[in-house]
Amino acid sequence: MTETAQTHRVDAASLPAQYQPGEVEQRRYEQWVAEGYFRADARSGKPPFSIMIPPPNVTGSLHVGHALDHTVQDTLTRRKRMQGFEALWLPGMDHAGIATQNVVERQLAAEGLSRHDLGRDRFVERVWQWKAESGGAILGQMRRLGDSVDWDRERFTMDAGLSKAVQTIFKRLHDDGLIYRAERIINWCPRCLTALSDIEVEHTDDEGELVSIRYGDADASIVVATTRVETMLGDTAVAVHPDDDRYRHLIGTEVELPLTGRRTPIVADTHVDPTFGTGAVKVTPAHDPNDFEIGQRHQLPSLTVLDERAVVTAAGPFEGLDRFEARPAIVAALRAEGRIVAEKRPYLHAVGHCSRCRTTVEPRLSLQWFVRTGPLAKAAGDAVRDGRTRIEPPELAPRYFAWVDNMHDWCISRQLWWGHRIPVWYGPNGEVVCVGPDEQPPSGAGWSQDEDVLDTWFSSALWPFSTLGWPERTEDLTRFYPTSVLVTGYDILFFWVARMMMFGLYAMDGRQPFDVVALHGMVRDQYGKKMSKSFGNVVDPLDWIDRYGADATRFTLARGANPGADVPISEEWCQGSRNFCNKLWNATRFALLNGAHLDGDLPPAEQLGTTDRWILSRLQQVVAQVDEWFEAYELAKVCDALYHFAWDDVCDWYLELSKPVLAAGGEAADRTRRVLGHVLDQLLRLLHPMMPFVTEELWTALVGAAEPSAEPLAQQTAQQSSQRARSVVVAAWPVADRSRLDPAAEVELAVVQRVVTEIRRFRSDQGLRPTQRVSARLAGLTEAGVGAHEPLIRSLTRLDEPAADFSATAKLAVTAQVGVEFDTRGTIDVSAERSRLAKDQAAAEREAAQCRAKLGNAAFVDKAPAPVVDKIRARLAAAEAELARIAGALAALPATDGQP
Known part of the structure; x- marks a missing residue:
């Protein structure tokens, strides 16, 4: 073993026997923030990548829609950071005019007061006090989810910088004739007034x-x-x-x-x-x-x-x-x-x-302020039509055009006290003066400011550039605008996305606010039903995080995130994601206990066995496929590919195939340890964007990083940082190595897998215990190109070499070339097995009959929700497959117990 490999070895005792998310998540997140991993440097030489978080309401808490939206954004950001981009995910909150004012007014009502008892100035002070004491609970909840946002750049739509931006663009729009005051029909709330x-x-x-x-x-x-x-x-x-x-x-x-x-x-x-x-x-x-x-x-x-x-x-x-x-x-x-x-x-x-x-x-007909949207909306449509901004999935672009091509003027005034007050003053003789941020309002008797505030969506429409310092030409604005991607639900394609497009193009001289609009759907329950308290199917993501961990919650959401489509979830699926975390944990502990480690270079292909070459080839395919789906925002496909690679290829096959090699020791075993370490290293990196906490815990154990430097990462040089990647957060993203593709190894292992799978299925059908050894004769392996793997196949299927008195009592044809004869004498109680199979057959026939009866009922098929009908069809297919399996098992049983 090389000196480098020895340095990176770590005792498996550093990992507990079980993964406990509650003991990992807060500790890891605090370390990431302290090390400065999430900070973006506008002066770095890296290519920029930026996302502006859709600002949650200051009154809000993390709901399942937020959890989906943030999971997608965090996944994209973490991957880009690992790819070497200067990744900025900027956090912030919206002042939520009506919602926040209602919260504070309810507090006042409990004290027997109204806002009018306080007056405007004192009421606004009271709202700021509430924000300081109680607002922004969602920011802490974002940390629990694992959001890798740059907390140093946190913004609020009522902070001084954004207030200046609001006043600046109002003044410009007003002076350009794009803001006017008129009587129009608007939506009016008789309670909120x-x-x-x-x-x-x-x-x-x-x-x-x-x-x-x-x-x-x-x-x-x-x-x-x-x-x-x-x-x-x-x-x-x-x-x-x-x-x-x-x-x-x-x-x-x-x-x-x-x-x-x-x-x-x-x-x-x-x-x-x-x-x-x-x-x-x-x-x-x-x-x-x-x-x-x-x-x-x-x-x-x-x-x-x-x-x-x-x-x-x-x-x-x-x-x-x-x-x-x-x-x-x-x-x-x-x-x-x-x-x-x-x-x-x-x-x-x-x-x-x-x-x-x-x-x-x-x-209600009311005197209000409006934005004249005609020219702004046309520019927003043109930016998508000429490709400056791309909508993903493309099939939702017509919905966007339907809005911007037929947009009515936008009512931007609200009769509230909390918000950006309209910067217009009225004089004693009918004068109307719009005041910019660097101008003094008119003074003297008879002058008064407009009482209304601006629609919350007005300040939110400036979010992609006001958060970067506009109207000043800041380093952040130059570096990170246009933003790379906007991730949001298709339900606010018009209400927010179109308005950001209009204002971004207007304020930034025709430069679009984002290059891509990645739209996801709404979170629904497992039957496709909208989540509602009245239905009793609402999911609290914080509850799932408490019970199953943030990674399981995130992976459940990400695995359903097909572009533009609604996202079905259930607690059962979250439990499955938790089991996946445990599977990764156990696989890494096994690898460490068996000496898996990382070395500077993998052994050449010619020095590796077929199994090692096969898993490396599969890894390259997965890396390439994952990259392709990431670029298409197909997050559900990314998760599905990695899930099956990790669970099926790595855990169920590669680890099992490697056990005999590891047990035998020698140079072959050490090469397998290096391959195993490399595969897990790459797999954990690939999974990290979706599952940051468990992958960090396992990856740091796998690489056996030295004690962290006393200096935060942000204070180290780029070279030092590269040399000391002590966190998977900043580890390099895997790149497919085509030289490791090995079609021959994949074909060879596919035959081995089929032989092992069919033998195991046959044993199960015959009622043989998993640990029970059976004498068997294998034929045709050499002709099928897997003769060298016979010892491995026998080890994995618990088959002994034929004894001297071998007698074939059962046969299995695996392929046209490969066949297996079993001597089951003394291993199977044929009568008991026939009885067991007969009970299973009766149960499967009952299940099939029930399903056929339901599907034969036209009233049920017509009225039941489509997912329910599909589930019944799936149950029928499973029952029919079970009947076929049982029939084959009964036919394969010997005529007697096979006793000599």
Whole structure:
């Protein structure tokens, strides 16, 4: 053994008998941070790689969606770091305007106070106090998951630098005519008393009522249907399609609005669908977005009949009633006048709710600030079309274009106190002044700042460049922008991704904010059902981390992460991932106990046995395949390939095939130890991005690193760092070595594997105990090219050489060339085995019959969820395969017990 190899030897006693994640994870993470492994150096000569974390809300905690998103980002970042990139994964949080204000307002309510009791300035101080004391719990949870973010660069959307960026871009957009103030229909929460963005509105199918009302009388009457009867008080027209022959004679006439006595016109508009309902619609421009557009086209007045709390303001008997109180009262009044033509209840229809308080959202005409998105959205579409930004998977690009090519102007003002206040001042004589970050606001009597704050998504849209120091031309901005990849769910492709594209291209002179948008799906349960507290299928990733470890949790999520597709998970799968961690642990302990070690160079292929050449060849294939799938963001395929290579090729085969060689000792054994050490070294590196903790613990034990330097890694030279890779975090990423590909060895080992597998299956079918030795004759091995492996095959299958009185009582044809004859005399109780197999056969027949009955039931197949039906089909296939196996086992049994 070389001196280098001796230096890297380590006693297996350094690894406990079992892997205990709780004893490893916090210790390792603190070491990584202290050593500076996650810090990015803008001045290094390495190629840059950067990811900006989608900033979680300051009020949030780690949920399963975060866990998936962060696992994917961390996996990509860790791999790039190992590949020699200057990898920056920048962390931070969003100030979450509505959510945070609600949290603090609830605290005040418990004290018998409201924000108005404090006033704006004191309330904002109270929010900052809450953030310092209670906000940002998710940052600690990110550490538990293993996020390798650069904590030195942590940002917050309300910090001084980002506030300057917000004011700068608002001023530029305003001066360029891309920000304006106007009355438009917006989403309004009557409880939070603010406008809402589309993403803050959650739509559900709710039971309501569809009421058909007759406007006017006799031949001049027209019937409209509505689910919001109370808004009829604000109707200013009835609309029909211009080509609808039923109403052509009424176009241009007027009809009396019931309960009000007001006359309203009947107008023709192509927006109306003549096949829906009666083909006539009431038009309430102040309380419906489509009606507002109709009103604009026909110069209709907009009458607001509900105030900010959704209370009726129209003069008359309903004034002062809440909208839900007014609805039945108005229906009763219309019924009394004989105006109700039809009532349908329950009537299921989509209703928007505030995502924060669940209050039904009210479309409302309001004076708000807007971004004129036309030119910005076109630039965002062009950047993807011309290839500056690539969307993965490509099939989701049309969804992106559907948004940016048809984008409405964006309402950016919110009626809150917590957030970036709009930098506009109003003067006593109607003056309007937009103030930049380096400008002084106007002073003097009568000047006041706009009361509203900006939509949280406005500051988030600046995230890829404001976090790097924009509007200053910082080293970070020059080095790490454009960012390399954005990882996020497809559900916010419009709400966040498109807005970052618009602002990034605008602020950075046409340079895209990211080169790739890698989209993943939503986490769902094992049956594909959406996770919901009401379904009882919600997963708390912190609970899984507590029970199974961060690596098992991460691997479970990553193994389901197909680009753009939803991610099914279950606790059973997490348990399987925990078992995989244990498998790696046991394999490495075995290798260390048997003297596996790392040497500077592997022995030449000609000095290695077939088994060693086979595993090295398989390793090169896996490395190449893993790289290919990583570049395509096929993380699920990466995990699956590494799982099967580790479990099947390395643990189930290579370790077993190596045991006789290791036991025999000599130079062949030492070469196998070096190959085993090399394979585990490479495997642990490949797995590290997905499973950082267990791979770090095993890799450091395998390489037997010397005591860490007293200096943190960040203070050492690049050469020192390279020479002392004491952590797999900064170890080099494996590179496929084509010279180690060995198709002949793979073909040879495939025959050995098939022979061993078939013999083991035959033994199991015959009821032979795994440790029971059986006399057998092997034929055709030499012809099949594996004659040299007969001792190994016999060792792995517990087969003895034929005795002098050998008598073949059972036969097995493995291949056309290889056959096996067994002498099972005295080893099998044929009667007992027939009885056991008969019981197994009856159970398999019952299972098959049950499955066939379910699949033969058309009602079940049509109504049951597809994953449930697929599971039944899989059970039937398994039962039929079991029946075939049992039939073969029964046929292979000798006629008697084979006693002499």
